[in-house]
Structures are given as C-alpha cells and as structure tokens.
Amino acid sequence: MADNKMLQNMKNNYLKEVSIQEELEKVKIENFLEFYSDGRYEFYKCSGCFGPQLGHIEVKCTKIAYESDVVRKFEVYLKKIKGFKEALWKRDKEREKLRAKEMVEAAAAAAQAGTAGTGGAAEGVAQIVKPRPPPLWTGQKFDRWKVEVMSWRNHSRGNDEEKYLDLEESLKKNEAIKECVRRTLKEKVGESKTITRICR
Ligand SMILES: [Zn+2]
Numbered sequence: 001m002a003d004n005k006m007l008q009n010m011k012n013n014y015l016k017e018v019s020i021q022e023e024l025e026k027v028k029i030e031n032f033l034e035f036y037s038d039g040r041y042e043f044y045k046c047s048g049c050f051g052p053q054l055g056h057i058e059v060k061c062t063k064i065a066y067e068s069d070v071v072r073k074f075e076v077y078l079k080k081i082k083g084f085k086e087a088l089w090k091r092d093k094e095r096e097k098l099r100a101k102e103m104v105e106a107a108a109a110a111a112q113a114g115t116a117g118t119g120g121a122a123e124g125v126a127q128i129v130k131p132r133p134p135p136l137w138t139g140q141k142f143d144r145w146k147v148e149v150m151s152w153r154n155h156s157r158g159n160d161e162e163k164y165l166d167l168e169e170s171l172k173k174n175e176a177i178k179e180c181v182r183r184t185l186k187e188k189v190g191e192s193k194t195i196t197r198i199c200r
Helices: 002-013 017-026 068-080 084-117 120-128 142-155 160-172 178-189
Strands: 033-035 041-043
Touching: 002 068, 017 084, 068 084, 084 142, 084 160, 084 178, 142 160, 160 178
Parallel strands: none
Antiparallel strands: 033 041
C-alpha cells in the first residue's frame, strides 16, 4: 500500500500520461533510453531524484532519490503508455533499413573488388562450376556476406546481368529489408543490370 502511495506521488511529479504520449511522438526514443549493443536498454535517469527522464518535470523534481522499487514500478507504467512500444518498433525498423543500405554498399564494394580480380582463369572456372544460388543475407556480418558474394560471383555460371538479378531476388527474400534493397539498388544501378554496375 505504502508503495502504491509513493508511486502515485511520483506520478504526480511527472507529466500526465497524455503529455508523455505526445513526448514519445515528438522526441526520439534515444533521448530517454540508453541502448546497449545487444538491443537492451535502460531509462536515462535524473541525477537529482533518480527517476526516469521520460516525463520528468524539472521544477517538480524532489531532488531526493525515489525508492528503487517505486522507480521500477514507475518504469513498468511508462512502458505501458501508448507510443512507447511503437517508438521501439520504429527504431528497430530504421536500424534494419540502415543495415540494408550498408549491405548494398558492401555488395557494391564486393562487386568492384570481384571485377578487379577476375581474369581469364576465373572465367574458365566459371564454365565448369554448376550454377548455384547467391548467398542469402540472413543478418550475418556484412564483411562475411561480402566474401560470400564475391566467391559466388567469381565461381558461378552466367553473365553479370543474370547474377545481378539472382542477387536482387535473393535479397528481396528478406522481408525486413526488401523495400529498401529495391529502392537503393534502383538508385545505384538504374536500368543497367549488372553486378559491376552497382558500384558506379
Ligand atoms: Zn529529478
């Protein structure tokens, strides 16, 4: 019971729920949460009352640390406010898009490096190696994926345009990045559909 009273006191010192909703819409979630590389996060805290910064009102700050149990409950309440989860999803989506963009850049670099290194010998190899599907991007490190793409390009049959189309199709299989890949590749490659063209 006492805890509930303290929680209510804390809420009284903070913005109202609707105002916190507005804040979540207007301000990037990174301003309120500290994200770690594994995706977990923690609320940024006020150094006066140790309450979360989200919804914090400076003039109502107690300057005395809230009980950690109360803060924990308050955080549960914050997480349930409309727009909180949505802000996290939005952040995830944006990061996914960024990754897709980096990936396309990496593919371009791989294509360039691949062209530079291919001579007659590689063409000869291409003739005797069976066609195989391009490496799927399933979220592995770009550097690793890049190596796989290079190897695939140098050792698989078909001309650059066919390979490009195969690669594009393969990338589009990943729902999360499909749209971004389509747009980014179109910008970079335009109408001329070859792998080497990606890098220009
Ligand atoms: Zn404070």
